[in-house]
Amino acid sequence: MEQTRTGHGGTSVRWRLLLSSATMLFVELALIRWAGANVVHLSYFSNFVLLGSFLGIGIGFLIPAARGQWIKRWAPFPLALLIVLVLAFPVQVRQSSTQVLYFTAVKATGFPQWVTLPVIFLLVAVIMAAIGKITADYFRRLPPLDAYRYDLLGSLTGTVSFALLSWLHAPSVVWGVLAAVAFLTLGGRRNALRYAVPLTAMVAVLLVETMTTGISWSPYYKIQLTPSDSAGSYRISANGVPHQTIAPLSVLTRENSPYRQAYDQTPANPHRRVLVIGAGNGNDVAVALAHGAQRVDAVEIDPRLQQIGAQLHPAKPYDDPRVHVHIDDGRAFLERTKNRYDLIVLALPDSLTLVSGASNLRLESYLFTQEAFEAARDNLAPHGAFAMYNYYRTPWLVDRFAGSLDDIYGHAPCMTTFAKNAAVLVAGMTASDQSCKQVWQPSGPVPAAATDDHPFPYLLHRTIPGFYLGVLGGILLVTLVSVRLTGVRIRRVVRYTDMFLMGAAFMLLETKNVIGFALYFGTTWLVNALVFIGVLLAVLGAVEVRRRLRRVNQLVLQLLLFASLAVAWLVPVQTVLSLPFLGRLAAAIALAFAPIFFANLIFSDRLALAADPTSGFGANLLGSMVGGLLEYLALVTGYQALLLVVALLYLGACVIMRFAGPRSGARSMLKRGDTADAAVGSRSPAG
Template sequence: MTLEARTPVDDGEKAHWLAVRPRLILASAFMLFLELALIRWTGSNIVHLSYFTNFVLLGSFLGIGLGFLRVGRSRRQPYYSPVVLAILVVVVLTFPVTVDRNTEGVLYWTSLSTSGPPAWLILPVIFCAAALVLMGPAELVGRCFPELPRLEAYRYDLVGSLTGIAAFTALSFLSAPPVFWGLIAAICYALLLVPRPRALYVGLVTVPSLAVVGLLLAETLTAGAIWSPYYKVTFRQLQQLGVAVTDIAVNGIPHQQAVPAAARLQWERQYGLPYERTTKPPKDVLIVGAGSGTDVAIALSKGAARVDAVEIDPKLRELGGSVHPDRPYDDPRVTTHITDGRAFLERTGAKYDLILFALPDSLTLVSGASSLRLESYLFTEEAMQAAREHLKPGGAFSMYNYYRESWLVDRLAATMQSAFGHKPCVDVVSTAGQQAVITAGLSEADQRCGGAAWAGAAPGTPD
């Protein structure tokens, strides 16, 4: 195998103004950046892709492969890429797919009623568009390889790929809205595509790139929409049973509401049950999944003297601080921690009278190659043992959610029994959606089950 550089691909034009090494790094960085941006942005507007991010990933892989195959087979610049990207942005913004807010009952993936085009139509369109868009940067990367020794080309390709990933990660961490992603894409197209002939370049590169930036700017400036490191967060003010609430959706999916504590306790008794199952009023409370602040407001209304509110999404916390009617985050008794719940438990040395996993539901996968969601690691025996270790004498641990299946309630109750050494209290508030509260005291004497004594897992419950 030879490691020498081969003759550059003749694309019928003069040599690119940018030297091959920085061009390869830039093209590789752009390819990975654009792939991640497409995965994130389409998932924020097409609800199906919030759960199946692999769909866009596979389309991107196909496009990258086809782009490399085109090297040496065409003399034309890949002007098609910005054109298809502009068309994709227009289609997604014109025909978004969101959860129908008029759907009754508890929402689950298999029972979603959505607005917008059906999945069988919109998903193939996005798959094909993602493939065509990524073909362009991949072809630009592939054209650099023949001009360098192979190992050197791979090295610069790797440097560029890591740079693109790091750049998108940094923008996500900073909660940068999509207009910045579009602006970076436009700049990369301008730097990498040779402007010859100029009229064709203006029509197929400049105009589509400016259109993408303009459309994403309009989306960014939409009232009631903010971008967090994880989601596109939208919110609206409404009246519910005569009470002013803020309805919050993420990636087009209804997620939570900022509701006064008194109203929430009146409407849904599950929120008050953890305090009824303890043997003494909790003074020090840890809430994992604090969100927009309703659970924090309830803890304060129950007499908590100190509340540690753990929320992984800074924008949800920020939104709750500005719109929640009870202003729980302004209370000096509350300390906010923007981090993962289990990571917080591993780092803190504090002890609590009550630790509450309050409807943790991230709607976000750990990675595109995994079916695990961000909160999955909270529902393990190890996480519950960590919670137990942070309880004061007489303290209790509680979690509530819509578990959907009765076997899942039993499974989690059995996990809690294994972690605490005794049976927990289990309140099934509603069989519709298996709305349940599972509570365990540090010892069996530290919990008051009353009519919520758990009989044990039903036969056939998975281990």
């Protein structure tokens, strides 16, 4: 074993650990994207896949080295099974809650959710347990901090690789081929034939999906384009849900069309400068040009949707020199632009996915907060107007948005209704700047406005819907049963309760940072990817610092951690938003990554001195899963309050470390004569 740690074999182990960790992150990200794209409505629950991943990886690390070899031998089979089942038997997570809305226009088909959700969750857990077991067996063959270092480098590699594929709009078959190559490399000659069969089947199924006419991938969606019955018209589905329609200008501007209401109800407005947020395939841009706009800023978050419109829209709006395209987040554009507009239009901006697998924030959530509506007003010219429209599904959602506009502009907006609960809201800077056929009147009690701290416009009350509670309770039950069935001893986890709590705290802290950067810089896939890369770099930096120190003062680190959390709690979000870009970036980085750096210095020291680092790491991963469950508290408290939960979890971990003695594990190892891990953990290892 000592030769493996220090000799030529150690180099091989390090690179295999890096590859297995990269595969683990890559497959996790791919499953979040792919499952959400093919299981209707699962894209609203992408952290459901993330929780299954953490459960599986945690179990993989907790299984003792001498056990569980069978799961490594059959590692690719559950992955292939999941891919085949989802594509061969289309499934749907049905959602009929009146507490939270899910935008859709599909018929209820496929398996019921009580079959769909457990099958997907368990298969994801088994897939990740297999990769986790492969990773853990390499992990335990190296000194703790050395292993953690290469695990982080692998995680960075997997994250950057998937981000690069998103940037290239790579189809799912490319993801499958890369995963297959990684599996075959990790399996070696002994498992080559056994791995080849399921991996070939998986790639073949993904190839069929990729070759299907009209299918393409954006960084956010699986997009399907189909011609409509009308000449020049196309239907665009995203993640299996009808999303947009490309229509000729004659259809868009006909009498009583929703597209023209903003212009009809502001007849005195010159409409010279128009901002369209959610420009999509270009329908609203074409209508703005038809009404004489001299400049149109078209903001669209999804580059593929804009590209489809540029290629196929019969009015060719994106070819017009008056149109300026911005592939960006709408809220980020509002915060950054210095332009003033005669008309700002929120054009059907309902996404069909979450910002990331680690939060309940949707791509458009920050467009519908009170602060966002105020930012739009601040970008209007004198006598300008703001308009928004969508199929809102329920009267209370219209009342929420209209009530916000009433508060901000000081008068009720115009409201025009259409079939299927569609509504157009138009608010002029003054009441005389709008001309209404019908003024909004509330249909009942007006729900409180969504805010930047509680950006959940589709949630009626500050509560966790019963549907979520049922699913989360099921996840906890499955977790307990899975840990027992795999033969993991609970006391192996209990003795690392401090590392378990640190995992839960870290997951919440990471989620809070994703949310913060989404508000400061946009909910784009690039911002999201850069945040995760930044988190990994901060953790890696902490590990590198710890590797070069003979000892650390835990009390000082703990004080620095809680001080950084206090600063993050006390600094108002609006203060950061008001800064110029470079100042905002510096403040966001300091507020987000300082707590992560100090927390991981503490964790790295604890890991280095653990009697069984692999089990401690597994307990930490299970804690991360619990942190993912606790993230749902934000539906009640808002996101800023999560910092208090983070502080309490870290406080509990610090108390346990102080009174239970985190260094006792190292002392027990020295008494047994197994000195390598403990000794290397207390000073910089070679290489």
